[in-house]
Amino acid sequence: MDYYESYRTSKPRVLDEILDQQIDNCWTIGLSRHLTGLGRTQGILHEKESLSIQYLFNGVCKDNLFPKGAIDNLLSAKPFLINEGTVLDRLCPLTYKLGAANEAVEINASRFKVEDLIVHRVEEYENLTKFNDDLLRCLRRSPVAIAVPVFESFGNIGSEIYAPRIDELEHVNVYHVMLLTGLGRMNGVRFLEAQDSKGKDRGVEGYIKIAMNIPFVSHFVEIKGLHCTPPNPKLLFKPVTTLDTILHTSYVDACRAHCIMLASKSFIADSERDEILKGLDTVRLQITERSLEIYSDVEDVQMNVEAGLTNAIGDLAKKLQRGVSVNDMSATVSRIWCRNAICFIISTIKNLQIALVQLALKNKTLIITSLSTNLRKAYSVSLAHILLAYVEQLDRDCTRYLECQMRLNFCPLGSCDFAGSYLPIDRSGVAQALEFTGPMRNSIDAVTDRDFVVDLLHSTARTATHLSGLAATCVLWSSEECGFINSSCSVSNGSCIMQQRYPHPMEIVRQKVERVKGFLCIGLNTKELSPLTYDYDFQDDRRLLFDSFSTIAGMIKLSVDFLLHASFNEERIKKCLPVVHLSEAILVTYLEQKGFTPLESMDFVDNIVSYCVLHGRKVESVSVEDLKQKWPIFGDLENHMIAATSLNLFRSEGSAGADSIDTQLTNWMLKLGMTS
Incomplete structure (x- = not known):
């Protein structure tokens, strides 16, 4: 009984289109297509991603364009794929020029490696049946790279099942690598179907039928443990160092304003002012270039900046201590930092909103099933409508941050320890120079108030909750049960055991929400247990702010990276639409x-x-x-x-x-x- 089974019909997305081969690199095309097919069947790649033929060619051939035959090159590919690995085709497109496009490969690009690559030879088997059994076992996993000898009759293959003449089998000099895609029986003869690596001239549109009853297929490749390593940097949660720079420069800004005020009140000479300002500029440059020396024996980062200023201008730096104390300077720097950090966070939120709106524009006409209680299907709505709901949530977050910024924008500087200064300093002028609304009215409240810290921790907790909800939706839509989202391998991870791709960035985002909520609880407890003028415990309030803002910024960045590389499976979404009955x-x-x-x-x-x-x-x-x-x-x-x-x-x-x-x-x- 005749039959036909092929990836061409059952899983056409596993295969790439046939290329017109321009140089003798059939082994590269066949092996790369094997790796790509295996990656797609395992969920490591989605259907629009392919592994680079050019990069594999460059990595194995090195300095010699044609150093070996096809079989030797397959064997040489083993250490390359185990140790270095190949990359996505978009990073190193096919040019047929040795070394071309390698400069375009990112240093941190995801590498696709294998645990092992075995080239099976027909002569190593007791009989042809066992060889074919192992070959078909590999074919059930993915399309397979195979090698066949090249004969004179091989160039005239049509729609019939090809079998070389007996006399041709005795003289084998050159091998040709193709991609095995299926098998079948026609007119009682069993055959293998292969995608030709040379183009569409042979067979039917480049697909050739090969008889199974003779040892024409001489080699096949078995790949074990294809995986993506190292994880793309986009999958890693990184601290946002920009916020640290904001803290250091905030202290420099406060010192500059205080220095100018002291000179205007004749507490220091103009020449001293100029030298101090020059020293502060030097410290700012060191902060920007990350060359400021950090001393482990000083109390906090504020003292590190003071030490840097002392190194730059000597004891003159101590004159900045007139009319201020550690308490009011610390409170001022915290408020400046929060004000600037809010601007930074709002800008990242806007990037996420733009990514959501762009997705909504691309999928404006796509209808998706919304889920109600117990994940039951509810109304069918536009995907854009769901995405814009998250944009609205994020907009409220921005509003909350702006409200916090408005409330905290009053200057404590000049309140000293908590009773004020004996000197007739100009607090209003300093507040105006630092772009505050004005000085704080009560010196005790100025140095002890940390309501703005709790307000900001609450705002970040609300943002984290919204991001977690977005992440949960993306994880659900990426699940095998839904299958609505196709996430690019550049922002997702695969598994060799469970053959599917995970939306790793959004899983990280979902996990981080408890951490941010914990910072809010710690901030509330610290404020609750402190007497009015006792502010020693508040040295740790910055750590809460840093960790909370850094976590939120990282969560937003991961979300943006994921959404910019995500696409939706329209076919799957349409199949899941509920059947509308008359009601x-x-x-x-x-x-x-x-x-x-x-x-x-x-x-x-x-x-x-x-x-x-x-x-x-x-x-x-x-x-x-x-x-x-x-x-x-x-x-x-x-x-x-x-x-x-x-x-x-x-x-x-x-x-x-x-x-x-x-x-x-x-x-x-x-x-x-x-x-x-």
Whole structure:
């Protein structure tokens, strides 16, 4: 009985299109296609990602374009793929030039390595049957790179099953590597199907049928343990060092303003002012270049900056201590840092909003099933509507940060320990120079207030909660049960055991929310247990802020990276749309669209229900055709029941209707400064 099984028909996305070979690199094409097919079947690559033919060619051939034959090159590829690995095709596209495009490969690009590569030879087996059994075992996992001898008759292959002449088998000099894609039986003869690495000239559109009853396939490649390593840096959660720089420069800014004020009040000479300012500029440059020496025996980073200034200008740096203390300077620097850090976080949130809006624009017409309680299917809505809901959440986060910034923007500098200064310093002038709204009115409150810390920790906790919700949705949509999201391998991880790809960045984001909430609890407890003028414990408040803001910034960055590389599986999403059955609710909304009042619509539907009961039926079991025949007013009811057009039923402002979504997208593009 004839049959035919092939990846061409069962899993066409596993295969790439056939290339027209320009040089003798059939082994590179066949092996790279083998690796790509294996990566796609295991979920390490998605269907739009391929592994680089050029990079493998460059890595194995090194300085000699044709150092060996096809079989020797396959064997030489083993140490290269185990130790160095190949990269994605987009990083090193095919040019057929040795060494070309290697400069384009990122240093931190994901490398695709193997645990082992075995080249099986037919002569190593007791008989052809065992060789074919092992070959088909590998074929069940993925398409397989095979080698066949090249004969004169090989160039004239058509749609028939090819078998070389017996006399040709005795003289083998050159081998050709192809990609085994399927098998079958035709007219009682078993055959293997292979994708030719040379182009589409041989066989049928480049696919060749090879007889299995002769040892024509001489070698095949078995790959074990394909994996992506090291993890892409985008998958790693990194501290945001920008925030540390903000802290150091905040202290320098406060010192500059205080220095200028001291000179204006004649507490220091103008020449001393100029030298101090020059020293502060030197310290700022060291901070920017990360060359400021850090001393482990000083109390905090503020003292490190003072030590750097002393190294630059000597004992003159001590004159900056007039009219201030560690307490008010520390409180001032914390407020400047928070004010600047808020601007930084808001800018990263806007990047995430832009990524969500871009996804919404790309998928504006894609209808997806929304999930209600217990993950049950609810209304079918536009994917854009769901994504814009997260944009709204993030916008409220930005508003909260701005409110915090407004409340904290008052200057404590000049309050000294907590009772104020004996010197007639100009606190208002310093506050204006540091862009504060004004000086704080009470010196005790100025140095002991940490409400702004708790406010910010609360805001970051709310942001973390929103990010966790977005991450949970992405993880759910990426699951095998849903399969809505195709995540690029550059921002996801695969597994050799569980053959699927994980949305690793969003899993990290989801895990980090408890950490940020913990910072809020610690901040509340620290404030709760402190007497009014006791502020020693507040030396740790910065650590809470740093960790909280750094965590949030990292969460946002991971989310942006994931969303920018994510695509949606439209075919899978459409299959999961709920089947719309005729119901009383659908009939009522349909009649209201036709001009009936709600009461008239309900009366009309009650008559339909009574008719169905009289005939022993339910509304759900009535066909649309029967309904139209009895009540012609339902002429275009089918369109009303199609998920794609049912979105037009929603007409209220902010609803899931198409017009409303267009309005929302337009408004967000204007607000975020996006171009169409």
